[in-house]
Amino acid sequence: MRCCSPPRPAWVPTCSSSTRSRRSTGPARAAGTGAWDWPPWRSRSRSRQRGSTIPAMLLPDAVCPHSTASPRLGPRAAGDEVHRRCCRGQPRELLPASCPGMAVPLGEPERGRAGRAGQGRTERGSAGQDGMVQGGAGPWDHRIIKVGKDPQGHRVQPAPTTTITPNPEQGAWLNNKGAWLSGNGRGLTEGGWLIGGGPTPRPRRVPLTSRAGNGGSGPRPLHGADRCGAQRGGACSALLCPRGWGGGGLATAPRGSPSPPPPARRGVPPPGPRVPRCPLHAPCPPVSPTSPVSPYPPYPRPPCPPISPHIPPPPQTPCPRGAAPPHLTPPPPPGVLPLSQAWGRAPRLPPSPLPAQRRAFSNNKILVELDESAGVATMKFKSPPVNSLSLDFLTEFCISLEKLENDRACRGVILTSAVPKIFSSGLDITEMCGKSTEHYAEFWRAVQEMWLRLYSSNMVTVAAVNGSSPAGGCLIALTCDYRIMAENPKFSIGLNEAQLGIVAPFWFKDTFVNVVGHRVAESSLQLGSLHPAPEAHRIGLVDELVPEEKLKDRATAVMQQWLALPGKGGTSWAVTECRNGDLTCVGGPGIEAGSCVSVGTGGVGGWEVGKLSKAVRAALGCEGCAWHTAGRSAGCAGRLPPAQLAVPALLSRAGGA
Numbered sequence: 001m002r003c004c005s006p007p008r009p010a011w012v013p014t015c016s017s018s019t020r021s022r023r024s025t026g027p028a029r030a031a032g033t034g035a036w037d038w039p040p041w042r043s044r045s046r047s048r049q050r051g052s053t054i055p056a057m058l059l060p061d062a063v064c065p066h067s068t069a070s071p072r073l074g075p076r077a078a079g080d081e082v083h084r085r086c087c088r089g090q091p092r093e094l095l096p097a098s099c100p101g102m103a104v105p106l107g108e109p110e111r112g113r114a115g116r117a118g119q120g121r122t123e124r125g126s127a128g129q130d131g132m133v134q135g136g137a138g139p140w141d142h143r144i145i146k147v148g149k150d151p152q153g154h155r156v157q158p159a160p161t162t163t164i165t166p167n168p169e170q171g172a173w174l175n176n177k178g179a180w181l182s183g184n185g186r187g188l189t190e191g192g193w194l195i196g197g198g199p200t201p202r203p204r205r206v207p208l209t210s211r212a213g214n215g216g217s218g219p220r221p222l223h224g225a226d227r228c229g230a231q232r233g234g235a236c237s238a239l240l241c242p243r244g245w246g247g248g249g250l251a252t253a254p255r256g257s258p259s260p261p262p263p264a265r266r267g268v269p270p271p272g273p274r275v276p277r278c279p280l281h282a283p284c285p286p287v288s289p290t291s292p293v294s295p296y297p298p299y300p301r302p303p304c305p306p307i308s309p310h311i312p313p314p315p316q317t318p319c320p321r322g323a324a325p326p327h328l329t330p331p332p333p334p335g336v337l338p339l340s341q342a343w344g345r346a347p348r349l350p351p352s353p354l355p356a357q358r359r360a361f362s363n364n365k366i367l368v369e370l371d372e373s374a375g376v377a378t379m380k381f382k383s384p385p386v387n388s389l390s391l392d393f394l395t396e397f398c399i400s401l402e403k404l405e406n407d408r409a410c411r412g413v414i415l416t417s418a419v420p421k422i423f424s425s426g427l428d429i430t431e432m433c434g435k436s437t438e439h440y441a442e443f444w445r446a447v448q449e450m451w452l453r454l455y456s457s458n459m460v461t462v463a464a465v466n467g468s469s470p471a472g473g474c475l476i477a478l479t480c481d482y483r484i485m486a487e488n489p490k491f492s493i494g495l496n497e498a499q500l501g502i503v504a505p506f507w508f509k510d511t512f513v514n515v516v517g518h519r520v521a522e523s524s525l526q527l528g529s530l531h532p533a534p535e536a537h538r539i540g541l542v543d544e545l546v547p548e549e550k551l552k553d554r555a556t557a558v559m560q561q562w563l564a565l566p567g568k569g570g571t572s573w574a575v576t577e578c579r580n581g582d583l584t585c586v587g588g589p590g591i592e593a594g595s596c597v598s599v600g601t602g603g604v605g606g607w608e609v610g611k612l613s614k615a616v617r618a619a620l621g622c623e624g625c626a627w628h629t630a631g632r633s634a635g636c637a638g639r640l641p642p643a644q645l646a647v648p649a650l651l652s653r654a655g656g657a
């Protein structure tokens, strides 16, 4: 969460020209001719509007119009290739039957799928001899024609057409011969033959898949390709599971973690919901078709404690992951849309009265520890020697942050380093030379994604800077709500790009200006200064200095202070109405109807415009709208219809005062 306006107006597409004129930065700068035009997924609409000269690799032109997947990741190839892949990245039941991406021409082998998507590879035959899929009347009605080699290597003739019928209740598929089909992790199989790119994603490591799936030869991003696993009686694999759970260990399951259950065999119904499950891992409610599908795969969920099938779980055991008890979450007044609903996420839980519970997630470069009782996670960078922001690091960063974002138990994140003396050395320089154009685009997209996710996070973010933090490392700290630095004068922080002979991108600069002000930013950027800790504190680049050994405690204390603010527990709401471009409060608990809601550029109690717009846009499905953040008000730019919205009471009270 941010307390000041993010430097977005320069590039955010607007609904009205009047809004554009009110922005602090001119449209020329947003023309998008540079490699870091931002954000990439905005470029499409803007290019349509204004004939932008944005490089093709940044244009998500090939994004499937039927897809709700984020078009952010990876360079896009041209045309229907991507369209088809894009569609196939979606849960099929969510796709319209008319989606052209579902229709694969009869006779065209799914040749590319194995290579591109990492799925559809036959068990015994070679890629390209796989089954051919003909689109049927609906997304689930596919005729499968087997072509390939039998186990002895003989070529087989096309087999009779098989029709697959889904059985959502069982989570399995039935062919027209009454045989059960199953996903074997690589695709839909029948009798050991892979007959189609099934909906069961194949477990593999996250970061590389999420990158390669958008145009490379590697596997596609798996997340979102499946329904919630819990609906099939298995583990929940949907990152945006409404219950807040991450995945079923599909992507980054640590070594030694229990293997997924074997796929059902032919003629044998797959395991249904008969096996008693951990109350923590109750089946997820169906994922709404309007839910955004994350481009990221989940990361591991904790294994269930063993439950004997003979001993049913205690019926009264409250699910610590479920809804908060009624006394903790009073129902909103009639007509009030909880903000969580507006954001499409569950409300965060207040600190749990249960004994402290800690969860730790670790991948290669970032260690995440979540203290559920405090609702605070710590992300420790552990990518020696200097925590440089490589593509892998950035990908892991985004995955970890998104996981926490979707975890209702987590309300704040402390970013720090596990590498002595270094917070982060900034962007990995080796990623910026000697690589392909596609790699540069991918890397740069990841940098932007990292910044966007951190800046727009609705968690409290505190940077505990326990070492030097040049350039991109400084950006991470700047993007947090609060910065505490170890008071070691050997540690320095700043945007030193000028010393490298390069220019800090404008959004680096804007973030810097937001924190230190124009004049200080100007001279610091011109000189490429790295400010020793005491100086950094003096110019306001960091909020406070503490001895290094007290850094963690101080960060925790600051976090508690922030989390103690009202509205953070998701318990108080106000109703606002969008009228004439302003948000007007139309009533709420303790809030007078008609009071005007406005948000100062300095923020209100830690709330800020970006999040408000996020909520509003999510509630109205008005993604095309932008919010002007100039001056002291936040309003919609143009075409938001009057609607009742919910914003935290804190915001409304402060704005109405």
Ligand SMILES: CCCCCCCCCCCCC/C=C/C(=O)SCCNC(=O)CCNC(=O)[C@H](O)C(C)(C)COP(=O)(O)OP(=O)(O)OC[C@H]1O[C@@H](n2cnc3c(N)ncnc32)[C@H](O)[C@@H]1OP(=O)(O)O
Residues within 6 Å of the ligand: 385, 386, 388, 389, 421, 422, 424, 425, 426, 427, 428, 429, 430, 432, 433, 468, 470, 471, 472, 473, 496, 497, 500, 502, 503, 504, 505
């Ligand atoms: C810059 C490339 C230009 C390409 C052109 C592209 C143009 C378009 C892109 C525009 C991008 C603009 C935005 C840029 C943002 C950035 O973040 S750029 C990176 C800026 N970072 C730095 O300048 C940090 C430089 N490093 C240091 O100052 C020091 O290394 C340190 C972090 C203070 C640590 O010092 P120390 O403990 O003494 O360790 P070292 O011995 O110096 O380093 C150890 C090894 O780490 C390697 N390394 C250091 N920094 C980086 C890095 N950023 N990326 C990759 N690797 C790094 C260093 O080389 C050492 O490696 P070895 O020699 O192999 O041991």
